[in-house]
Amino acid sequence: MAKKIKMNTAMRKEARKREDDYLKGLETKIQEYDPKTANSKFFKDLPISSQTLKGLSEAAFIKLTDIQRESIPVSLKGYDVLGAAKTGSGKTLAFLIPILEKLYRERWTEYDGLGALVISPTRELAMQIYEVLTKIGTHTSLSAGLVIGGKDVKFELERISRINILIGTPGRILQHLDQAVGLNTANLQMLVLDEADRCLDMGFKKTLDAIIGNLPPTRQTLLFSATQSNSLSDLARLSLTNYKSVGTKDITNKDDDEPATPKTLQQSYVISELADKLDVLFSFIKSHLKAKIIVFMSSSKQVHFVYETFRKMQPGISLLHLHGRQKQKARTETLDKFSRAQQVCLFATDVVARGIDFPAVDWVLQLDCPEDVDTYIHRVGRSARYGKKGRSLIILTPQEEVFLQRLKAKKIEPEKLTIKQSKKKSIKPQLQSLLFKDPELKYLAQKAFISYVKSIYIQKDKEVFKFDSLPTDDFAISLGLPGAPNIKFKGTKSFERAKELKNSSRKLKALEKADDDGEIRDKTKEVKTKYDKMFGRKNQTVLSEHYMNVTGVQGAENEEDEDNFMTIKRKDHILNEDELPELSLPTSIRGQKRALSKKASLSTKGNASKTVFDDDGVAHPVYELEGEEDFAKKGDAKTQKDEYLKKETEVMATADSTDKQVAKEKRQEKKRKRLEAMRREEMAEYSDNEGDVETQVYLGTGNLSDDMEDAESDTEDRQNKRARFNSTSDSEDDSDANEYGVTEIDAPETLEDLESLTARLIQ
Structure with missing residues (x-):
């Protein structure tokens, strides 16, 4: 037994030695690898472990992209990386592979705590990164976790202390840093910010600063984005040391002639009035029913309104909608449905404009002009990914045509298209009808109008977005509204404040209001009902x-x-007691009874009478006496009497004919039912005698005359058959009887034939 233990110990030492030698050889290959001279085309050419290679091959990742070929070797050597590449170029693998390799070379276990942190600006992008990590990291012993808003916080708190690679959104990550007891970032090896410039644009700057302040300075930091911005360089100066800029488009090089959009993307634009945008959108969808389309809009209220109205008009293609105000479960289901579908149209905001990998998107349509060129690049990047072909179309108003100059400065020149008036269909009458019938749709239209106008008001580029020249009345009519709603504008600072509050964590705000003992203060102690x-x-x-x-x-x-x-304009309803009439019961008992009795009160004031109102709104009794002069104007009494009797006679004759017709129809229906019952009884008797014959049920045609004719024809057929049977029997008695006195007779087919045969035999 002891000898066996020594053998196991020796084997473990040998395995540990082989692993040490393998890691040393891998480290040597990383230091000696030069991306310029190696010219690698496949992942197997990179100095990465066999476990990662096996996971990549099983997930069908074989060939390297440009950003992966340039950034992965630099990241493996331990440098901080500031990477920028075109949309759809594979930036996710460019930072996930270095994370797996770093923790593998450090022999990371579950007891070492958090080793890598990946921050994403949107929940959908974080979910996609987590899915890719689970595919390529199946053969490693590392644990990974996803923390995003909309999920169960308690479930995450129980398991976050055992996670090695954490992926999430800034607000939820900061919440766990403040609340989770077992989350320790002292040993953090790598920090990754995906779409870092967008994180800052969405109001996460303070949150990111707080997260970075809790991380050790000795970490390795990787920043990736598809566009360049000053905020990204500011963040690089704050959190990156001795970094290298890599990617197909160098951030420090601003004189690059190559556009930031993929070469396989066919870009185009159309010029349309603001009031005709929805007509153009509906006509476009109707003419592309077999395509996969994404339509970007500026606000969630516009997405909700367009989705609900188009869904009722049924353009002939499946419709989906996605925006930030939806529940997380609905957002996840919509992403899954759109990814699986082949012919579908998705109305969305910029929440899915970055990093989301939708397979085989044919068209990217931008109904509203993006706020800047970077947003345009990210939007059109949902199509033509990984070298595939794609198309994009942006609808600009004549005031927004200046945006084409902004695109031209970035070497992006879309082609102009003209709309065929024969294929353009106006949906304004349909929208007006829908809004008239459904108050909820009208409310959504008002909110969509207000959100669009406010989005134009707060834009920074005033040359493109001209608020003063907005045709608000025409735009309101195009939405189906009778007129433009009133809008109260606040300052730009209030909009920015609202944007920060929207993207901040509710749990963190509640903790800020907590007392020293941990109890959350309640400013309003009043009790609120469910109706309030x-x-x-x-x-x-x-x-x-x-x-x-x-x-x-x-x-x-x-x-x-x-x-x-x-609106209540008078609020001081103070009434003087002197002005009020005296309301008191009479002093006598008889008077009190009369006051409380309805019958007694009516006896003093007369019987109640009904009144009718004429065209002028004047009330008249139902039976009102006419004056003698007015009566004489209409003619003598005899003539009026004859006219009245004639008119009443005609009315009575019409009513009498109607009653007779109804009575006749009732008699016919009763007769039809009786005949039908008789027919069913005959068929039931016949089916009892002939057990092998299949029962047949005859139903009326709905026309009584046809049913009567059918019944009469059936009776005639039965009589004819009976006559033929009798004649046949008589003739057979004379001629067909053989020498033994036996007569051959055909088998009876109906009940009448059977009765006739019985009578014949009795005779």
Whole structure:
């Protein structure tokens, strides 16, 4: 037994020695590898471990892209990397492979804690990175976790201490850094920021600064993006040391003649008025029913409105919508459906404009002009990925045509297209009809109008987005609204503040309000019912605005607004007791009974009578006496009597004919049912006698005359058969009887034939 233990120990030592030699050889290959002289084309040519290579081959990742060929060797050597590459060029593998190799060479285990942190600006992109990591890291012993908003925080807190590679969004990661007890970042080896410039644009700058402040300075940092910006370089100066810029498009080189969009992408644009945009969109979808389309819009309210209205008009293709205000489960299901479908149209905001890899997207349509060229590049990058072909179309208004100069400065020159008027269809009448029938759609249209106008108002590039020249009335009519809603604008700082609050973590804000003992303070101690909470949700019901006006929540701001017809303008309803009439019961018992009795009160004031209103709105009794002069104007009494009797006679004759017709139809229906019952009884008797014969059920044709004719024809057929049977029997008695007195007779087919045969035999 002891000898066996020594053998196992020797084997373990030998295996550990082989692994040490393998890691030393791998480290030597990494240091000696030169991407310029090696000219590698496949992943197997890189100095990476066999486990990672096996995972890559099983996930069908064989050939290297440009960004992977240049950045992976630099990352393996331990340098900080600032990488930029075109959309769809494989940046995800460019930082996931160095993460796996770094932790493998460090012999990372679950007891070492967090080794790599990957930060993504959107939940969808974080989910995609996690899926790719699980595919290529199946043969490693590392654990990975995904933390994003919309998931169960308690479930993540229980398991986050055993995770080696953490992927998530900035808000949720910072929340776990503040709350999770077992999350230790002291041994962190690598930090990756994917689409880092977008993280800063979305208002995550303070959150990222707080996260970076909790990380050790000795880490390796990798930053990747498809576009360059000043905020990205600022972040590089803050968190990167001795970094190298790599990628097909160098960030420091601004005189590059190569465009930032893929070569296989066919780009085009059309010029259309703002009021005709929805007509162009609907006509485009109707003419591309067998394509996979993404339509980008500027706000979630526009996406919701267009999706709901187009879904009711049924263009002939599956419709989906995706925006940041949806629940995480709905967003995940929509992503899965769109990825699997081949003929579908997705209405989306910029939440899926970066990094998301949708397979085989044919068209990228931009209904609203993007805020800058970088957003345009990321949007069109959803198509023509990994060398495949794709098309893009942007719809610009005449005021936004200046945006083409911004694209030309970045070597992007889309081709101009003209719209065929024969294929263009106006949907304005349909939208007006839908909004007239459905108040909820009208409410969505108002919100879509307001969100679009506000998005133009807060844009920084005032040469492209000209707020003063917006045709608001025409745009409102194009949405189906009778007129442009009133909009109250606040300062630009308030919009930026609202944007920061939107992207900040609710849990963190609640913790900021907590007392020293950990209890969250409640500023409003009043008790709220479920109805107060329901009307408190601004965007949940059409009546919320009117409810707040009535209850006085909005204060005196709306008192001067003429459109708010339900606003209470007088609030000091103080009545003097002297002005009120004296309301008291009579002193006598008889008077009290008369006052409380309905019958007694009517006896004093006369019987109640009904009234009718004429065209002028004047009330008249139902039976009103006519004056003698008015009666004489219509003619003598005899003539009026004859006319009245004639008119009533005609009315009675019409009613009498109608009643007779109804009675006749009822008799015919009753007769038809009786005949049908008789027929079913005969067929049932016949089926009892002939067990092998299949039962048949005859139904009326719906026309009584046809059924009657069918019944009569059936009776005639039975009589004819009976006559033929009798004649045949008589003739057979005379001629066909053989010498033994036996007569051959055909088998009876109907009940009448059977009765006739029975009578014949009895005779």
